[in-house]
Amino acid sequence: MEPASVWKERWESATLPMARQYMELATQKQSLVCLAADRPTMKQLNDLLDAVHPYIVALKTHVDMVDDWTPEAWGAFCKKANDLDLLIFEDRKFADIGKISEKQMLGLYNIASWSDLVTAHLISGPDIVDGIQSAWEGKGRSGGVLLLAQMSSRGNLLIPTYTATVAEHGSKHPGVFGFIGNGSQPSGISELRKLVGNSKLIWTPGINLATGDGAKGQRYGDPYEAVLSGSDCIIVGSGIHGKDDPAMEAAKYAQASWKGITER
Amino acid sequence: MEPASVWKERWESATLPMARQYMELATQKQSLVCLAADRPTMKQLNDLLDAVHPYIVALKTHVDMVDDWTPEAWGAFCKKANDLDLLIFEDRKFADIGKISEKQMLGLYNIASWSDLVTAHLISGPDIVDGIQSAWEGKGRSGGVLLLAQMSSRGNLLIPTYTATVAEHGSKHPGVFGFIGNGSQPSGISELRKLVGNSKLIWTPGINLATGDGAKGQRYGDPYEAVLSGSDCIIVGSGIHGKDDPAMEAAKYAQASWKGITER
Numbered sequence: 001m002e003p004a005s006v007w008k009e010r011w012e013s014a015t016l017p018m019a020r021q022y023m024e025l026a027t028q029k030q031s032l033v034c035l036a037a038d039r040p041t042m043k044q045l046n047d048l049l050d051a052v053h054p055y056i057v058a059l060k061t062h063v064d065m066v067d068d069w070t071p072e073a074w075g076a077f078c079k080k081a082n083d084l085d086l087l088i089f090e091d092r093k094f095a096d097i098g099k100i101s102e103k104q105m106l107g108l109y110n111i112a113s114w115s116d117l118v119t120a121h122l123i124s125g126p127d128i129v130d131g132i133q134s135a136w137e138g139k140g141r142s143g144g145v146l147l148l149a150q151m152s153s154r155g156n157l158l159i160p161t162y163t164a165t166v167a168e169h170g171s172k173h174p175g176v177f178g179f180i181g182n183g184s185q186p187s188g189i190s191e192l193r194k195l196v197g198n199s200k201l202i203w204t205p206g207i208n209l210a211t212g213d214g215a216k217g218q219r220y221g222d223p224y225e226a227v228l229s230g231s232d233c234i235i236v237g238s239g240i241h242g243k244d245d246p247a248m249e250a251a252k253y254a255q256a257s258w259k260g261i262t263e264r
Numbered sequence: 265m266e267p268a269s270v271w272k273e274r275w276e277s278a279t280l281p282m283a284r285q286y287m288e289l290a291t292q293k294q295s296l297v298c299l300a301a302d303r304p305t306m307k308q309l310n311d312l313l314d315a316v317h318p319y320i321v322a323l324k325t326h327v328d329m330v331d332d333w334t335p336e337a338w339g340a341f342c343k344k345a346n347d348l349d350l351l352i353f354e355d356r357k358f359a360d361i362g363k364i365s366e367k368q369m370l371g372l373y374n375i376a377s378w379s380d381l382v383t384a385h386l387i388s389g390p391d392i393v394d395g396i397q398s399a400w401e402g403k404g405r406s407g408g409v410l411l412l413a414q415m416s417s418r419g420n421l422l423i424p425t426y427t428a429t430v431a432e433h434g435s436k437h438p439g440v441f442g443f444i445g446n447g448s449q450p451s452g453i454s455e456l457r458k459l460v461g462n463s464k465l466i467w468t469p470g471i472n473l474a475t476g477d478g479a480k481g482q483r484y485g486d487p488y489e490a491v492l493s494g495s496d497c498i499i500v501g502s503g504i505h506g507k508d509d510p511a512m513e514a515a516k517y518a519q520a521s522w523k524g525i526t527e528r
Contacts, residue, residue: 062364064371095359095385097417100326107328108372121359123387123412125419148387153361155389157429165421 003027006261010232013199015174018087018116018144022177022201022233025085026057031254032227032261034058034089034203036237040065042073048241049081055250058087058117060235063109071110078114089117093148097124098131105135112139119146119180122166129175144177149192152182152206152218167195176200178232183207183221186229193230205235209252223253227260267291270525274496277463279438282351282380282408286441286465286497289349290321295518296491296525298322298353298467300501304329306337312505313345319514322351322381324499327373335374342378353381357412361388362395369399376403383410383444386430393439408441413456416446416470416482431459440464442496447471447485450493457494469499473516487517491524 003023004011014020026032033056039045045066049059059081063069078088090111094101101120105112112135120128129145136143147170149163158166170176181192183204192202208220223234236253243249267287268275278284290296297320303309309330313323323345327333342352354375358365365384369376376399384392393409400407411434413427422430434440445456447468456466472484487498498521500514507513 062367064368065364069372091360091364093359093364093388095357095387096355097415100329100355100357103326104328108333121385121387123359123385123421124357124415125417125421127418151361151388153389154391155433157387157389157426162421162426169419 001027007232009198010201016144016177017142019177019201021116022057022087022144025087026233029054029057029085029254030258031055031057032231032233032257033223033250033253034060034233034235035240035250036060036205036235037241038062038065038237039241040067042066042068042077045077046080048246049077049084049086051247052240052250053081053084053086055247055254056086058089058233060089060091062091063111075114082116087116088114089146090115091119094118094120094128094132095123096128098127098129098134100131101128102131102135105132112136112141112143115143117144117146117177119148121148122169126169126173129173133175145175146178146180146203147176149179149196149202150182150188151180152184163192164195167192171196171200178202180205181231183226183231183234184219185221186225189221189226189229189231201232202230203233203235204231205237207234207236207253208239209249209256210239223256224260227257228264232261265291271496273462274465280408280441281406283441283465285380286321286351286408289351290497293318293321293349293518294522295319295321296495296497296521297487297514297517298324298497298499299504299514300324300469300499301505302326302329302501303505304331306330306332306341309341310344312510313341313348313350315511316504316514317345317348317350319511319518320350322353322497324353324355326355327375339378351380352378353410354379355383358382358384358392358396359387360392362391362393362398364395365392366395366399369396376400376405376407379407381408381410381441383412385412386433390433390437393437397439409439410442410444410467411440413443413460414446414452415444416448427456428459431456435460435464442466444469445495447490447495447498448483449485450489453485453490453493453495465496466494467497467499468495469501471498471500471517472503473513473520474503487520488524491521492528496525
């Protein structure tokens with residue numbers, strides 16, 4: 001299938017090369033799965049990547065959480081991931097003004113030099129998107145910013161009026177790749193989709209094929225329903241890397257997500 | 265003078281050792297000045313520290329912005345600052361859930377091992393304060409979290425209802441050292457002081473002895489008026505490090521801030 005026919009308005013109105021790149025890779029792999037690669041060592045990360053790469057399109061990372069992180073080992077890991085048609089998505093949650101966020105993309109971790117996507121809060125103002133985009137430009141790279149629009153954490157302040165403001169600003173900003181929504185309830189995804197319109201991507205964590213109550217009372221959303229409701233990428237963690245056969249599990253999520261987008 | 269008589273309710277109701285440590289140092293130095301030490305090299309940072317340390321109580325840093333940062337050079341810089349009775353305040357603007365923020369305090373920069381204070385947004389929920397405090401505890405250290413309550417950046421989303429929620433949660437949380445307010449208008453500081461009560465500290469950037477319009481239309485608040493209005497620490501950047509004689513300028517800010525607190 002052609003990405004334009006799968007993604008329709010999202011493909012037509014994409015403002016960033018990275019958005020089309022994601023849609024192309026997802027179409028090619030018939031998967032809308034991003035793996036939350038929360039593993040503490042480079043070996044575990046590499047083993048996971050080797051096992052599941054045919055079934056996923058992106059890896060969500062937290063560089064600070066890798067105990068044996070070095071620029072060399074990380075560079076090799078990212079190159080391997082890109083060669084296997086995966087995007088690297090650093091979930092850094094930038095939250096400063098543009099000028100400072102631009103610098104925070106550099107530094108020891110040098111996030112601008114290897115990330116394809118990063119998360120940011122809009123709390124400090126929309127200049128943060130320009131600052132992050134400038135950092136990628138400075139490296140001769142292109143990337144995309146995912147704005148936090150909804151969260152599921154206890155006592156978070158992304159209340160409906162905040163979400164609406166993020167949706168309003170973010171849906172118009174060319175440097176915005178899309179939004180992070182809360183995947184645990186299809187109705188929440190539908191509401192967010194209404195707010196942001198059809199031009200930008202929505203990525204949703206909180207997805208698991210076992211939708212009952214998870215550890216510590218966490219609720220999960222079903223991958224197929226999430227995509228039907230307007231999610232363009234399901235972010236899955238323990239549902240894949242916490243299982244005995246991560247590749248087999250990843251294939252199930254890929255299948256459910258692909259069924260969702262071809263039917264919506 | 266004794267800190268208890270200078271700081272009154274703030275001293276009595278302090279929940280963190282770090283809060284009393286700040287108040288003791290400020291009383292001893294007769295200064296409520298934190299220098300925004302935005303210099304890009306270790307040499308410039310060290311030169312600045314050597315010049316102004318008698319007149320300031322804390323250094324606000326951005327580790328990602330120091331071009332020649334190494335753990336060794338930074339460790340020596342922080343040790344020298346602490347030996348000169350200065351607190352190190354990393355303006356990291358943490359904004360993830362508690363579990364992730366705790367890990368982000370470690371990593372290559374190992375912020376937990378040298379910071380006395382850090383900033384955080386409450387956007388992802390109050391567990392962030394516990395996560396950051398856990399990271400300091402894990403290093404056998406104590407520290408304090410400053411929550412962003414107001415900002416001055418264009419299009420920021422710290423609207424009055426958001427500020428009120430941060431004030432309400434933060435004023436009750438024992439791990440919260442205080443709040444970052446917007447120092448550019450005394451009335452804004454007074455309003456924030458009403459919201460947070462008298463128990464927690466308010467630190468304010470946007471302060472300059474030249475209160476006219478700054479670069480790019482930025483407005484500055486006067487140090488003396490800021491403290492009279494309820495600020496407990498004035499954060500000054502270019503007003504000190506941008507001048508020919510930073511030590512002489514720092515002394516002026518110290519004097520204005522000390523006059524403010526003894527008169528309020």
